[in-house]
Amino acid sequence: MEPLTLPASFDSLSPLRQYVVDAARDAGLSKEATYKLKLIIDEIATNIISYGYGESGLLGDITIDGEVIDNKLRITLQDTGAEFDLSKRELPDEDELSKPLEERDVGGLGIFLTMRDVDIFEYKRIGNRNYNIFEMYIK
Amino acid sequence: MLIDIKSEGDIGVAVISGEIDSKTAPKAQETLMPVIEKFNKFVMDMTQVTFLSSAGLRMLLLIYRQATAKDGRVVLVGLSDEINDTMTMTGFLKFFVVADYLQNGIEALA
Numbered sequence: 001m002e003p004l005t006l007p008a009s010f011d012s013l014s015p016l017r018q019y020v021v022d023a024a025r026d027a028g029l030s031k032e033a034t035y036k037l038k039l040i041i042d043e044i045a046t047n048i049i050s051y052g053y054g055e056s057g058l059l060g061d062i063t064i065d066g067e068v069i070d071n072k073l074r075i076t077l078q079d080t081g082a083e084f085d086l087s088k089r090e091l092p093d094e095d096e097l098s099k100p101l102e103e104r105d106v107g108g109l110g111i112f113l114t115m116r117d118v119d120i121f122e123y124k125r126i127g128n129r130n131y132n133i134f135e136m137y138i139k
Numbered sequence: 140m141l142i143d144i145k146s147e148g149d150i151g152v153a154v155i156s157g158e159i160d161s162k163t164a165p166k167a168q169e170t171l172m173p174v175i176e177k178f179n180k181f182v183m184d185m186t187q188v189t190f191l192s193s194a195g196l197r198m199l200l201l202i203y204r205q206a207t208a209k210d211g212r213v214v215l216v217g218l219s220d221e222i223n224d225t226m227t228m229t230g231f232l233k234f235f236v237v238a239d240y241l242q243n244g245i246e247a248l249a
Contacts, residue, residue: 010160010161014158014160017158032221035221038190039221043192046161046192050161097228098230101200101203101204101234104200106200109196109197110194112228112229113225
């Protein structure tokens with residue numbers, strides 16, 4: 001699909017999810033995998049908007065691109081916010097996830113869900129640009 | 140996202156529809172918190188909620204804490220398979236009473 005560039009704002013989350021749905025439909029991705037990919041892109045775009053740009057005081061865009069490679073749908077998010085490799089982020093473990101909600105720290109849940117659901121993840125930093133690459137198998 | 144608030148006797152009911160993400164979750168929280176203040180028994184009908192991110196989980200967490208702090212109870216109605224999965228994997232589901240239909244949800248609190 002044609003890449004789509006949107007401002008790094010929460011208003012862009014809904015069109016980013018719609019892009020995923022359209023790309024997934026074109027690729028013939030299952031309903032279950034489509035929802036997972038939609039959740040992944042929402043979570044990571046939120047992260048980019050909140051931390052990559054927001055907390056770093058940077059402004060910019062997010063570009064989403066979808067392509068089918070062999071038997072996989074690849075969605076790439078590009079941004080020029082702060083460097084952040086989410087695969088290096090410490091995730092909540094079983095102990096944390098089984099705590100009563102009164103004691104829970106909800107940080108990291110979005111990345112936890114992403115890492116659980118994605119088939120293949122890759123992060124690249126080239127120049128001032130972050131590339132978060134997510135692939136789902138088309139079954 | 141839209142929220143419709145009503146009451147069934149002493150039970151507060153919020154019918155939510157649409158997508159709960161980082162954009163809409165704070166708005167949902169703002170709308171729902173006063174309802175929890177008012178009603179000790181609270182039903183969230185999520186039959187028409189098609190998407191829930193971790194921002195939505197955070198909102199549910201705050202609602203749960205607010206309710207339990209005043210010995211209130213919250214029932215979630217009509218969770219989709221996908222939202223059920225998200226809540227199960229993150230350990231949220233077991234803290235909520237869930238029901239398939241609004242009427243069951245109201246009965247669970249009666």
